[in-house]
Amino acid sequence: MxxxxxxxxxxxxxxxxxxxxxxxxxxxxxxxxxxxxxxxxxxxxxxxxxxxxxxxxxxxxxxxxxxxxxxxxxxxxxxxxxxxxxxxxxxxxxxxxxxxxxxxxxxxxxxxxxxxxxxxxxxxxxxxxxxxxxxxxxxxxxxxxxxxxxxxxxxxxxxxxxxxxxxxxxxxxxxxxxxxxxxxxxxxxxxxxxxxxxxxxxxxxxxxxxxxxxxxxxxxxxxxxxxxFSPKWLFLYPGLIAFVIGVLGSVALLFGPLEIGPVGFDVSSQLYLSAFAVVGYQGVIFWLLTKMYGQREGFALPRGRLFSRIAERVSTESAAFFGALAFVAGLAIAITQVAIWGASGFGALDPLDTIRLAVPATLLMILGAQTVMAGMFLGILSIDHRPAT
The missing domain is CATH 3.90.550.10 (Spore Coat Polysaccharide Biosynthesis Protein SpsA; Chain A)
Incomplete structure (x- = not known):
C-alpha cells in the first residue's frame, strides 16, 4: 500500500x-x-x-x-x-x-x-x-x-x-x-x-x-x-592580480633598473616577478579547468558571463596555437642571445644585460608550455563519455 x-x-x-x-x-x-x-x-x-x-x-x-x-x-x-x-x-x-x-x-x-x-x-x-x-x-x-x-x-x-x-x-x-x-x-x-x-x-x-x-x-x-565551490575567488582573482603584477614588472625592468623612492629594483626583482607571473597564470588555468570539470560532472558551480565567453572560445587547438606561439617567441629570444654570444667568440657577457633579456624569454617559454598542456587537459575533459557500468 x-x-x-x-x-x-x-x-x-x-x-x-x-x-x-x-x-x-x-x-x-x-x-x-x-x-x-x-x-x-x-x-x-x-x-x-x-x-x-x-x-x-x-x-x-x-x-x-x-x-x-x-x-x-x-x-x-x-x-x-x-x-x-x-x-x-x-x-x-x-x-x-x-x-x-x-x-x-x-x-x-x-x-x-x-x-x-x-x-x-x-x-x-x-x-x-x-x-x-x-x-x-x-x-x-x-x-x-x-x-x-x-x-x-x-x-x-x-x-x-x-x-x-x-x-x-x-x-x-x-x-x-x-x-x-x-x-x-x-x-x-x-x-x-x-x-x-x-x-x-x-x-x-x-x-x-x-x-x-x-x-x-x-x-x-x-x-x-x-x-x-568558488574557484573565481580561490584561483581567478588572486591569479590575475599576480599575473598582471608579474608581467608588468618584468617588462618594466627589461629596459633597465627602476627606483621607487629609496628602493631600487633590478634583475633579481625581475626574476622574482616572472615567477609571480607564472604562479598567477597557473591560478587562472586552474580556475578555467575547475569550472570546466564542474560543468562536466554536474557540480553546481557558479557560471558567470566571463567563463561563458572564455569557454566558447577556448579549445585544445586554440590553446595549442597560442601556447606554441608564446613558446617560439621565447625560444627565438634565447636563440638570438646564443647567436650574439657566438658572435663575440663565446666570451664573457655582461651578466645584467644577459639576464635582463633571458628572464622574459624564459617567462614566454614557460607560459607557452603551460598553455599547451592546459589545452591538452581541456581536450581530455571535453571527451564525451558514458558512465561506467
Missing amino acids: PTPALELSIVMPCLNEAETLAVCIDKAQAYLDRTGIAGEVLIADNGSTDGSQAIAREHGARVVDIPLKGYGAALMGGIEAARGTYIIMGDADDSYDFSNLDLFVERLRAGDQLVMGDRFKGGIAPGAMPPLHYYLGNPVLSWLGRVLFRSPIRDFHCGLRGFSRDAVRELGLRTTGMEFASELVVKSTLAGLKVGEVPTTLKKDGRSRPPHLRSWRDGWRHLRFLLI
Whole structure:
C-alpha cells in the first residue's frame, strides 16, 4: 500500500543523544498535535550505542538507520527517508525549540524553498555558543558565504532549518560531514531557490558530554568547502592580480633598473616577478579547468558571463596555437642571445644585460608550455563519455 503523503517531517540526526532525545521528540510531537499538521518525527540514527533508537521509538518517532558516518550523511539519509512535503531539521541536543516551528512552516507554505534560522536575531542564551564561534567562526564564515555566493543568509550554520524536500533532493548534496550545513545554503543559492530566514533561539544544550563538533577541524572543512565551490575567488582573482603584477614588472625592468623612492629594483626583482607571473597564470588555468570539470560532472558551480565567453572560445587547438606561439617567441629570444654570444667568440657577457633579456624569454617559454598542456587537459575533459557500468 502506498504511504499517505504528509505535510511535514521533523528530522533529527542522532548519534548517542539518549540524554536529550526524548525531550526533543516530545516537543516536536507536541507541535504537530497543537497545530494539527499531518507530520512525522524522524530520527536519522548514525550508529548510536546508548539506546537512542529504543528511546526514539518509545516516544513515537520513526527511526532510520544511516550506516555511513557523519552529520551530512545522517541528514541526507533522513531527507531520503522523509515522507513530508516539507522538512524541518534540527539537532537532537535540546538546543533548539521544536515546539515552536510556526515561522518556519509559514514561510514554507508561502513558497520559500529554504528557510534558515537566525540565532543572532532570535537570541543566543549565555553559554549556548562558545566565544570562538560567536565572535569569529560563525560571523566570518557567514560573511564569506554572502560575499562569495551573494547569499542573503546571515547565519550560515544555524542547525534549525526548513526546506522543500523535492527542491533539496534535486541539489545533489554530497558532503557527509559538518560542511553539509554550508553546502545546503550554497547550492540552494546557486540553484536559484527562494531562500529566507527567520529568527530562532539557541539555548545551551542538555548533554553532559562534549559536542560532536570540533571547532578548528570543522571550521576548516566549512572554509575549504566555501573556497572550493568558488574557484573565481580561490584561483581567478588572486591569479590575475599576480599575473598582471608579474608581467608588468618584468617588462618594466627589461629596459633597465627602476627606483621607487629609496628602493631600487633590478634583475633579481625581475626574476622574482616572472615567477609571480607564472604562479598567477597557473591560478587562472586552474580556475578555467575547475569550472570546466564542474560543468562536466554536474557540480553546481557558479557560471558567470566571463567563463561563458572564455569557454566558447577556448579549445585544445586554440590553446595549442597560442601556447606554441608564446613558446617560439621565447625560444627565438634565447636563440638570438646564443647567436650574439657566438658572435663575440663565446666570451664573457655582461651578466645584467644577459639576464635582463633571458628572464622574459624564459617567462614566454614557460607560459607557452603551460598553455599547451592546459589545452591538452581541456581536450581530455571535453571527451564525451558514458558512465561506467
